[in-house]
Amino acid sequence: MVHHQNKAIREGDNPDLTAERVTGTFDTHSMAAQIYNSEAHARRRREITEIIAKRPELHDTKPFPFMTREEKILESSRKLTLITKHMNEIIEPNNSNEMFHLNNEVLGIEGHPMALHGIMFIPALTAQASEEQQKKWLTRAINREIVGTYAQTELGHGTNLQNLETTATYDVATQEFVLHTPTITGLKWWPGNLGKSSNYAVVVALMFIKGKNYGPHTFMVPLRDEKTHQPLKGITIGDIGPKIAYNVTDNGFLGFDHYRIPRTNLLMRHTRVEPDGTYVKPPHAKINYSAMVHVRSHMITGQAIMLSYALTIATRYSSVRRQGQIDTTQPEVKVLEYQTQQHRLFPYIARAYAFVFAGAETVKLYERVLEEVATGNVSLMADLHALTSGLKSVVSHYTAQGIEQARMACGGHGYSQASYMSEIFGVAVGGCTYEGENMVMLLQLARYLVKSASLVKTGQSSKLGPLVAYLGAKSDSTSLIDRTPTTGFAEYVKTFQHIARRQTLKAADKFFGLMEKGEKRPIAWNKSSVELNRASRLHTRLYIVEAFVRRVEEVADPRLKEVLTDLLHLHVNYELLDMSTYALEDGFVSSSQLDYVRDQLYFYLAKIRPNAVSLVDSWEFSDQELRSVLGRRDGHVYENLFAWAKASPLNKTDVLPSVDKYLKPLMESARASKL
Ligand SMILES: CCCCCCCCCCCCCCCCCCCCCCCCCC(=O)SCCNC(=O)CCNC(=O)[C@H](O)C(C)(C)COP(=O)(O)OP(=O)(O)OC[C@H]1O[C@@H](n2cnc3c(N)ncnc32)[C@H](O)[C@@H]1OP(=O)(O)O
Ligand SMILES: Cc1cc2nc3c(=O)[nH]c(=O)nc-3n(C[C@H](O)[C@H](O)[C@H](O)COP(=O)(O)OP(=O)(O)OC[C@H]3O[C@@H](n4cnc5c(N)ncnc54)[C@H](O)[C@@H]3O)c2cc1C
Numbered sequence: 250m251v252h253h254q255n256k257a258i259r260e261g262d263n264p265d266l267t268a269e270r271v272t273g274t275f276d277t278h279s280m281a282a283q284i285y286n287s288e289a290h291a292r293r294r295r296e297i298t299e300i301i302a303k304r305p306e307l308h309d310t311k312p313f314p315f316m317t318r319e320e321k322i323l324e325s326s327r328k329l330t331l332i333t334k335h336m337n338e339i340i341e342p343n344n345s346n347e348m349f350h351l352n353n354e355v356l357g358i359e360g361h362p363m364a365l366h367g368i369m370f371i372p373a374l375t376a377q378a379s380e381e382q383q384k385k386w387l388t389r390a391i392n393r394e395i396v397g398t399y400a401q402t403e404l405g406h407g408t409n410l411q412n413l414e415t416t417a418t419y420d421v422a423t424q425e426f427v428l429h430t431p432t433i434t435g436l437k438w439w440p441g442n443l444g445k446s447s448n449y450a451v452v453v454a455l456m457f458i459k460g461k462n463y464g465p466h467t468f469m470v471p472l473r474d475e476k477t478h479q480p481l482k483g484i485t486i487g488d489i490g491p492k493i494a495y496n497v498t499d500n501g502f503l504g505f506d507h508y509r510i511p512r513t514n515l516l517m518r519h520t521r522v523e524p525d526g527t528y529v530k531p532p533h534a535k536i537n538y539s540a541m542v543h544v545r546s547h548m549i550t551g552q553a554i555m556l557s558y559a560l561t562i563a564t565r566y567s568s569v570r571r572q573g574q575i576d577t578t579q580p581e582v583k584v585l586e587y588q589t590q591q592h593r594l595f596p597y598i599a600r601a602y603a604f605v606f607a608g609a610e611t612v613k614l615y616e617r618v619l620e621e622v623a624t625g626n627v628s629l630m631a632d633l634h635a636l637t638s639g640l641k642s643v644v645s646h647y648t649a650q651g652i653e654q655a656r657m658a659c660g661g662h663g664y665s666q667a668s669y670m671s672e673i674f675g676v677a678v679g680g681c682t683y684e685g686e687n688m689v690m691l692l693q694l695a696r697y698l699v700k701s702a703s704l705v706k707t708g709q710s711s712k713l714g715p716l717v718a719y720l721g722a723k724s725d726s727t728s729l730i731d732r733t734p735t736t737g738f739a740e741y742v743k744t745f746q747h748i749a750r751r752q753t754l755k756a757a758d759k760f761f762g763l764m765e766k767g768e769k770r771p772i773a774w775n776k777s778s779v780e781l782n783r784a785s786r787l788h789t790r791l792y793i794v795e796a797f798v799r800r801v802e803e804v805a806d807p808r809l810k811e812v813l814t815d816l817l818h819l820h821v822n823y824e825l826l827d828m829s830t831y832a833l834e835d836g837f838v839s840s841s842q843l844d845y846v847r848d849q850l851y852f853y854l855a856k857i858r859p860n861a862v863s864l865v866d867s868w869e870f871s872d873q874e875l876r877s878v879l880g881r882r883d884g885h886v887y888e889n890l891f892a893w894a895k896a897s898p899l900n901k902t903d904v905l906p907s908v909d910k911y912l913k914p915l916m917e918s919a920r921a922s923k924l
Contacts, residue, residue, distance in 0.1 A: 253270065253271060253273070254273045254274065254275055254276045254277065254808075254863070255270035255271070255273040255277050255862070255863045255866055256276070256277045256278050256866075257270060257277060257866040257869075257882055258270045258271070259882075259883065261883070262882070262883045262884055262885075263569050263883060263884030263885055263886075265568055265569045265571075265583060265884060266565060266568050266569055266862065266883070266884030267884075269568045269585075269859075269861070269862035269863075270862055270863060270866065272859035272860070272863075273859070273860055273862065273863030273866075274808055274811070274812060274859070274860055274863075275806075275808040275809050275811075275812050275860070275863065276806075276808065276809075277863055277866050277867040277869070278291065278292075278295075279806055279808075279809055280809055280812075280863075280864070280867035281294070281295075281867050281868070281869045283800070283804065283809060283813070284602070284605055284867060284868055285346075286609045290346055290347075291869070293340075293341075293347055293350075294347075294350050294869060295869060297339060297340060297347060297350055297351055297354065298350075298354060298869075298871045298873075298874075300338075300339050301339070301351075301354050301355060301871075301873065302871070302873070306331060307328060307331060307332065307354075307355045308873060309324075309357075309873070309876070310324060311896070312667075312876070312893065312896070313357065313359065313669075313672070313876060314666035314667070314669075314672075315896065315897065315898055318491060318496050318497075321359065321496065321497045322362070322445075322497055322499070325356055325357075325359075325360075325361040325362065325497045326361075326362050328355050328356055328361075329356065329361055329362060329363060332351060332352075332355055332356075333393055336351075339351055343391070345367075348367065349551075352367075353554075353874050354871060354873055354874045355873075356497075357497075357874075357876060358495075358555065358558075358672070358673065358676045359494065359495055359496060359497040359498070359672060359676065360441065360442075360495050360496070360497040360498030361497055361498070362396065362442055362445075362446035362497075362498075362499070363393070363396055363442065363446065364441050364442060364498050365397075365398040365399055365440065365441035365442045365443075365447070365498070366390065366393075366396050366397050366398065366442065366447070368441075368543075368544055368547075369398065369399035369441075369451070369540045369543070369544060370390060370397035370398055370399055370447075370449070370450070370451055371387070371390050371391065371397075372539070372540050372543040372544075373399055373451040373467060373516070373539070373540035374386055374387045374390060374397075374451065374469070374516070375387065376518070376539040376540065376543070376619065376622070376623075377451075377467055377516040377518050377519065377536075377537055377539060377540075378469070378516050378517070378518055379516075379517045379518045380518075382469070382513070382516065382517060382518075386449075386469060390449075395448055395449050395475070396442070396446055396447045396448055396449070397447050397448075397449040397450055397451065398440045398441060398442045398443045398446075398447040398449075398450045398451075398501075399440060399441075399450065399451050399453075399540055400437040400440040400443055400450040400451065400452045400453065400470075400503055401413075401437070401440070401452075401453035401465075402437065402438060402439040402440065403415065403434065403435055403436060403437055403438055404433060404434045404435070404436045404438040404502070405432075405434025405435065406434070407439065407686070408685070408686055408689050410453070410464075410465045411464060411465070413435075413453065413454065413455055413465060414430065414431055414432055414434060414435030414455075415428065415429070415430055415435050415437065415452070415453075415454040415455065415505065416428070416429050416431070416454055416455050416456075416457055417452075417454040417455065417456045417457070417466065417468055417515075418457040418458075419456070419457065419458040419459075419512070419522060419526055420509075421459075421524075421525060421526045423509070424511065424512045424524050425509045425510060425511055425512060426456075426468060426509070426510050426511075426512060426514065426515065427507055427508070427509055428452065428454060428468070428470065428505040428507075428508045428509075428510060429505050429506070429507050429508070430485075430503075430504040430505045430506070435504075436485075436502045436503065436504045437450075437452070437501075437502060437503035437504070438489060438501075438502050439489065439500050439501075439683075440500065440501055440503070441498045441499075441500050441501075442498055442499055442500075442501070443472075443486070443499070443500065443501030443502070443503055444486065444487050444488030444489065444499035444500060444501025444502070445487075445488055445499040445501070446499055447472060447473075447501075448471065448472055448473040448474075448475060448478060449469065449470065449471055449472060450470050450472055450503070451467050451468070451469060451470075451516065451540070452467070452468050452469075452470045452503075453465050453466070453467055453468075454466065454468060456515070456522075458522065458526045458528060459526055463528055465537070466515060466516075466520060466537065467515075467516045467537050468510060468514050468515055468516065469510075469514045469516060470508075470510055470514065471510075472484055472486060472503070473486075481508075483505060483506045483507060483508035483509075484503065484504070484505065484506075484508060485502075485503065485504035485505075485506070486501060486502065486503050486504075487501060487502055488500070488501055488502075489501060489502055492675075492679075493675040493678070493679070494671070494672050494674070494675020494676045494678075494679070495675065495676050495679055512524065516537070519531035519532060519533075519536045519537065520536075520537065532625055532627050533622075533627040533630055535630065535634070536622065536627065536630070538634075539619075539622070541684055541685065542615065542618075542633060542634060542637055543615065544683075544684045545637035545638070545640075545641045545684050545685070545690075546611050546612055546614075546615035546633070546637050547608075547612060547615075548641055548644075548645070548680055548684065549604060549605075549607060549608030549611050549612075549637075549640050549641065549644050550604075550605060550608035550609070550612065551680075552604060552608075552644045552645050552648040552677060552680050553601050553602075553604035553605040553608055553644070553648070554605075554868070555648060555652065555673055555676060555677040556597065556600070556601045556604065556647075556648040556651045556652060556677070557598075557601045557605075557865065557868045557870070558652075558669075558673050558870060558874075558875055558877075558880075559651065559652040559655035559656065559670060559673050559674070560594060560597055560598050560601060560651065560655055560865050561865040561866070561868060561870055561875065561880050562655065562659070562668060562669070562670065562875060562877045562879050562880030563594055563655035563656075563658045563659050563663070563879075563880075564585070564594055564598070564861050564862055564864075564865045565862060565865065565879070565880055565881070565882075565884060566659050566662070566668075566879040566880065566886060567583060567584045567585035567590055567594065567658060567659075568583050568585050568861075568862055568884070569583070569884045569886055570583065570584045570659075570660070570886075571583055571584070572584050572660075575587075584658075584660075585858070585861065588851070588854065590658060591854045591855075591857075591858060591861075592854060593654050593655075593657070593658045594654070594655065594658055594861070595819060595853075595854055595857050595858075595861065596819060596820070596823040597647075597651035597654060597655065598816065598857075598861070598864050598865065599816040599817070599819045599820040599823065600647055600651060600820065601651070602797070602813070602816055602820075602864075603793050603794070603796065603797040603820055604644050604647075604648070604793065606796050606797055606799075606800040607640060607644070607792065607793045607796040607797075608640075608644075610796050610799075611636060611637060611640060614629070614632075614633055614636065615633060615637070617629070618630060618633045631697065632697075632714055632716055634693065634697075635693065635694045635696075635697035635698075635716070636694075636716060636792070638685065638690040638691070638693040638694045638785075639690070639691065639694040639785050639786075639788060639789035639792070640789055640792070640793075641680070641684055641685065641687075641690055642681075642685075642687035642688075642690045642691045642694075642785070642786075642789070643786055643789040643790060643793070644680075644793075645677070645678075645680035645681045645687065646681060646687060648677050648680065649674065649677055649678040649680075649681060652670065652673055652674045652677055652678075653674060655670065656668065656670040656671070656674060659879055662879055662886075662890065663879070665890075667877070667878040667879065667890055667893045667894075668877055668878065668879045668880070669875065669876045669877040669878075669879075669880070670877075672876075688782060691781075691782040691785040691786065692778060692781065692782060692785070694785040694788065694789070695756070695778075695781035695782060695784060695785045697717075698717065698720075698753050698756075698757070698781070698784055698785060698788060699753075699756075699757045699760060699781070701713055701714075701717040701720050701753075702720060702753055702754055702757035703757065703761070704721070705720050705721050705754065706754075706757070706761075710722075716792070717788075719746040719749070719750060719791075720750050720753060720754070722746070722750075724743075724746075724747045724750065724751075724837070725743065725747075727836065727837055727838070727839070728740065728743070728744045728747070728832070728837050728838045728842060729743070730744060730825075730838065730842050730845065730846065731841075731842050731845035731846075732842070736845075738798050738817065738821060741794070741821040741822075741825065742791075742794060742795060742798060744825065744832060744837065744838060745787075745790065745791040745794055745821075745824070745825070746791060747832075747837050748787055748791075748828060748831040748832055748837070749784065749787040749788045749790075749791045751831070751835060751837075752780070752783055752784045752787050752831060753784040753787075753788060755780065755784075756777055756780035756781045756783065756784045757781075757784075759776075759777045759780055760773050760774060760777040760781065761773075763776055763777065787828065787831065790824060790828070794820065794821060794824065797817050797820060798817065800813070801813045801814055801817050812857075812860050812864070815853055815856050815857050815860070816857065816864070818849060818853045819850065819853040819854065819857060822846050822847075822849045822850040822853065823850055825838075825843075825846050826843065826846055826847065826850065829843055829846075866882075878890050878893050
């Protein structure tokens, strides 16, 4: 038996797809170890997939697109119960990476009744509850004795947390907080699983003590009776209705009518209110925003995964879809042969790799900050906030664009829910909004960049942190791309640094200049904000390139290194062309250098072509996880599209009631009136 580098090859597969896999030059299991940041985790993912494959009770009973929302919620709850019961046979206890994979395989990306429980409720309790409070609630939450969510956003306010309307007023006499929703716009609105599933929530409310507003604070709040699941007195609660996607999650609304909770339900790891109402300040004003930073840090990886779902589907399908000829004397080609198709897909394959490598670095920094903050050291919080704000925005934006390109690259069948593309897009694009609307988060990063720019301008570049040290460096007069005999990544990195530095300093100049002309700070900020956000994007894209370079430098296996180097070449050339206005406007890069960049881009599209399928196979998504007829591992698309269509609920009968009731009489009366 031949041992192929691509481990997805099976007998009986569509030969067009097998032919692609045979040309792969590297071991896909080894590449999976790069993607999932460790050989052990990549292996565990495969083992978990195999365990699930052998347990039919954990499989979808029918394709999701054929189910109503209610059916999906029921089905997801059934599976959730089973995986909770058998968790320890499938994954290592409390391993969140393994849990994430288990959920994606069994429950899928449309959400489930305990989605926010794992993503935000437990992280909020872990980071913000005191040890005593953790003993009371965290263990119960981990054991799933209670179901919780994170309720912050309101109908009228999501971004501007200082103007939330839900109040928590301290009553010294009873040592209780009184939670109240004064208006319709003060209703909590959006929190995942708040509507129907959760019986507890970490609620963010403005805290008032003796008439003074202490700003947003987090409280542990019981919402429903633990036995009957009926809403408690003083609580108005429900589901907000269907969304673009993610409909298995019951995003909800919540109102309080003078609802009392004990003083000790304020999460008190970093902040305290004494019985007499004395307030003890936290070591950092934003320390209780940690659950948001948790999601922002992890969602970079989550977005890369969803982008790769779409790319896996489109690249496999493009290898079995034949349409048209390039040489008219030859048979029809796989659509993957078209340069336009490669240009649509391959740069996004490179981006997905770049994002997952940047995501791994972000999680590492997040974990370090979490440990440091637990011991009272908050020095890196601002850096982490700036980094995650930029990355969540840039990565979610390009992820959504990439998924949409992948959808269009599948032609008509991409528009069918059999492709599953619309759900993947819908879930992923939510990331542009949740955890901070993208423009708003770019502006958060811009604050950090402007502070750094003012250090540069006042001759204090030595004080710049490592993420922004390049802002204080001197540029070459022009880019050295194609001006040295062996142009390497260093010339590209310097070019991206030049572009990001110039835009940051220019946007900061604009802002400071407006203030010098007498504009008030917030007005000057608003008038500079488009330019500031451009700087934030360029800074983040530079970071992503650098993370990619760092990873490629670390890789030892020569076959992996070669293909990852090809992808990196593709990435830097595509990125530079995409932001060429910035490079051209001050003459840092010339049009002849851009011609070189274009040639390089086309060269690497062709060089990557034989590895394209192996590059997407390396993410090792099972068919169950992908839930896409077009993306099937075996490539048997057409017969399965036909089977899928036949299974559509509309095909249960030949004549629909709507026809009996309306169309037949309509046609009959049209015929009669013609007589
Ligand atoms: C995922 C985990 C998996 C875990 C498993 C792990 C396994 C691993 C596997 C990996 C895969 C996982 C994949 C997951 C996929 C999920 C799929 C789908 C799930 C869908 C779920 C959807 C969930 C969605 C939930 C939600 O959506 S929950 C609601 C989120 N809502 C927002 O995000 C509001 C935005 N708004 C603001 O964040 C604020 O409003 C505001 C703008 C900052 C101003 O904040 P404000 O308090 O007004 O600030 P200012 O007073 O203006 O002060 C400003 C000053 O503070 C500073 N500063 C502000 N912040 C912070 C901060 N943090 N830290 C430090 N400093 C900060 C700032 O730098 C400035 O400093 P300066 O420049 O002054 O020095
Ligand atoms: C799928 C999904 C799941 C969610 N889950 C949860 C959850 O579990 N818990 C929870 O609490 N919330 C949740 N949310 C809410 C989410 O966090 C907010 O919707 C998000 O933070 C954006 O806030 P917003 O809706 O107030 O948007 P807005 O702030 O009203 O945004 C509208 C527009 O105004 C602009 N804008 C607003 N402020 C500024 C500014 N200062 N400067 C420049 N432009 C500005 C924005 O850029 C945007 O273009 C979820 C949302 C979604 C879509």
